Amino acid sequence: MKRQPIAFADWSGREYTAIARCLLSGRVHQGPHPALLRERLAQMYAPSAVHLTNYGHHAIDIALGIFKRQRPERVEVIVPAYICPSVIQTVEACGLRVRSVDVQDDLNMSPADVKAALGADTLAVIAPHMYGCPSRMGEIEALCDLANVFLIDDAAQVVGVRQDGRLLGTFGDAGLISFAQSKTIVTGIRGSGGVLLVNRPTWAEQANQACAALPPASGRLGPLADFLWNHVGHVHTGHSGYYLGRALAVLGRSPVAHQRATQISHLEAGLALAQLSRLDALLLEKVRIAQAYHQALQAYPLLRFPQFAPGRFLARVMLLLPEGTDLEGVRREARSRGLETRTGYAAHVAPGAEAPKAQAMAKRLLGVPCRPGMSQSDVEGICAVLDVALTTNSRS
Numbered sequence: 001m002k003r004q005p006i007a008f009a010d011w012s013g014r015e016y017t018a019i020a021r022c023l024l025s026g027r028v029h030q031g032p033h034p035a036l037l038r039e040r041l042a043q044m045y046a047p048s049a050v051h052l053t054n055y056g057h058h059a060i061d062i063a064l065g066i067f068k069r070q071r072p073e074r075v076e077v078i079v080p081a082y083i084c085p086s087v088i089q090t091v092e093a094c095g096l097r098v099r100s101v102d103v104q105d106d107l108n109m110s111p112a113d114v115k116a117a118l119g120a121d122t123l124a125v126i127a128p129h130m131y132g133c134p135s136r137m138g139e140i141e142a143l144c145d146l147a148n149v150f151l152i153d154d155a156a157q158v159v160g161v162r163q164d165g166r167l168l169g170t171f172g173d174a175g176l177i178s179f180a181q182s183k184t185i186v187t188g189i190r191g192s193g194g195v196l197l198v199n200r201p202t203w204a205e206q207a208n209q210a211c212a213a214l215p216p217a218s219g220r221l222g223p224l225a226d227f228l229w230n231h232v233g234h235v236h237t238g239h240s241g242y243y244l245g246r247a248l249a250v251l252g253r254s255p256v257a258h259q260r261a262t263q264i265s266h267l268e269a270g271l272a273l274a275q276l277s278r279l280d281a282l283l284l285e286k287v288r289i290a291q292a293y294h295q296a297l298q299a300y301p302l303l304r305f306p307q308f309a310p311g312r313f314l315a316r317v318m319l320l321l322p323e324g325t326d327l328e329g330v331r332r333e334a335r336s337r338g339l340e341t342r343t344g345y346a347a348h349v350a351p352g353a354e355a356p357k358a359q360a361m362a363k364r365l366l367g368v369p370c371r372p373g374m375s376q377s378d379v380e381g382i383c384a385v386l387d388v389a390l391t392t393n394s395r396s
């Protein structure tokens with residue numbers, strides 16, 4: 001089989017032109033793009049107010065800060081047990097307690113489980129759409145309204161998808177988007193962009209002040225080079241980026257993105273605008289690839305694609321391997337046959353909670369390539385390799 005690498009972004013000539021323009025004009029950090037991006041997103045997400053930052057989790061931080069000031073006596077935040085670790089870290093860094101709720105096959109919380117977890121201490125619910133698969137937001141929003149609990153519609157991974165006629169990200173009190181790798185809109189590696197959406201006009205000023213007070217973006221050329229070398233050009237550059245990174249670290253010039261909150265850069269806002277101008281095509285391509293996997297998997301009943309639904313956008317294709325599979329063994333075997341894979345998140349179960357489904361699924365989920373332009377025969381070849389890797393690595 002020809003090499004099948006993972007893709008972290010779907011970039012065309014428009015994105016590279018946007019980078020070239022910024023570099024040639026000498027404007028990387030400051031420039032007009034953030035204001036233009038804000039305007040574009042405000043049109044798209046109206047009536048939600050739009051605020052820009054450099055990370056999606058900083059949007060959560062700002063929203064939780066506002067909620068805490070409203071209801072200081074409440075200290076718990078409901079979060080799914082299968083989630084990006086930065087969400088957990090942000091809740092804890094705000095001095096709040098995480099309450100984990102198990103997920104269903106689609107890797108999202110069910111409204112019934114959210115309802116069961118609501119209590120007198122609940123300040124907020126954070127409801128993500130895992131890998132772009134939509135949570136049942138209308139029902140979760142109604143539950144939160146009834147319980148007088150704040151809701152964050154975490155659309156970090158999905159842009160431009162509607163549920164019940166409303167864009168994901170606009171349910172509840174606040175929402176967010178991230179532009180980091182493997183999302184719908186990708187502007188680079190970590191820290192390349194985040195959006196806070198605020199649905200209560202009375203909070204707009206607080207959110208505005210929090211974002212306006214952020215320091216300007218800085219040091220973004222290193223992360224861009226890192227992204228281009230290791231995540232876009234990795235098909236050609238192989239592991240060289242790892243050794244280069246170590247050499248740079250020794251010289252005190254590590255390209256690793258910092259975690260601190262800043263404004264979004266002119267460069268990355270320009271990339272977001274280029275990606276938004278292709279949004280329909282980006283979404284359709286991922287729908288096509290998910291459909292191609294669904295079709296190819298008909299021949300391999302051991303491999304499940306639990307998040308699939310006809311016509312559904314998925315930012316990543318995550319397959320569920322059978323119980324008793326040695327996940328790392330499958331990955332090794334696949335790699336030896338030219339197939340790159342990745343794992344999902346580890347389940348996070350807060351003390352005192354149980355999340356058997358998230359824990360079981362996290363150990364068996366395998367991310368497979370969903371690169372733009374993949375053909376049906378690429379996808380069939382990938383499924384065939386996985387089938388062989390599974391037979392040689394089944395523990396039971």
Ligand SMILES: Cc1ncc(COP(=O)(O)O)c(C=O)c1O
Pocket residue numbers: 054055056057058084086087128129154156157177178179180190191193194
């Ligand atoms: C569901 C979800 N929420 C929030 C975040 C945080 O986004 P960022 O990495 O931009 O802080 C992520 C990142 O992967 C995510 O997947």
